[in-house]
Amino acid sequence: MQALFDQELSRQIARSTRLGIAEMVQQQLQRALSGDGENQSLIPSVDRLLQSSPAIGTPPVHRLRPFEPIIEKAARTHNLNANLIRSVILAESSGNPRAVSPKGAKGLMQLMDATARELGVRNPFDPEENILAGSAYLARMLARFGGDLTLALAAYNAGPTAVEKYDGIPPFTETRLYIRKVLSFLRHLDGR
Structure with missing residues (x-):
């Protein structure tokens, strides 16, 4: 029963x-x-x-509709693929602007307090502040790791020092799952 x-x-x-x-x-x-x-x-x-296993399912893209103008602005501002930003948001918070992780990451792009402060974020639950700052950080990780998307995503999730320490993707299951999830969403959104 x-x-x-x-x-x-x-x-x-x-x-x-x-x-x-x-x-x-x-x-x-x-x-x-x-x-x-x-x-x-x-x-x-x-x-x-x-x-x-096959891809991780269909992303709940409908949750991002209220944030589309901000996502597009962030993509233009930081020269990023808007679908990459969408994919990170879906993987990080499933489109919930009030999301808080067990480790204390906050908002749509799950910014840690120290990172949010460094990026000038006053309110991590404000969708515009969070998306613009999270996108800036993602662009910074892409630049730091020579445009390698997989390493940039690993750095976004586990921190750039972990990627440097292990000279590649850290051996953390959470990070591997995260990269797989973001890339799966990105393939879906890009229609591949």
Whole structure:
């Protein structure tokens, strides 16, 4: 009986939040694997699964409609592909301007307080401030890593020092999942 209840609850959540089952599973995996290391032995298995699985579902692009003028402005200002900005927003916050991560990242592009301050953000929950600053930071990471999108995304997620320390993508499952998710959204949005 509990299994039927759980299954129906999952369906209702997926329907009401417009999250697909694959995205829900991915979020659970990220939470489980980004903890204190107790599940680190699962990382090789998860990596193999990710390599063989299809793209992570259809992004909830409809959530970005209210922010389209800001996204377009940020793309022009920072010479970025608007779909890349959309993809980062979807991966970071699913288009929720009030999102707060367990680590304290805030807003649509999930800015950490120190990064937000460095970029002059007064209110990380203000969509315009957040998107313009997050896009500036993304453009900075692209420049820092010679235009390599994968490394720039790794730096956006794990920090540029982690990318430099590991001389490439850090061996963090959360970062690998993040890169995969952003690139999957980008392929979908670019129609590839």
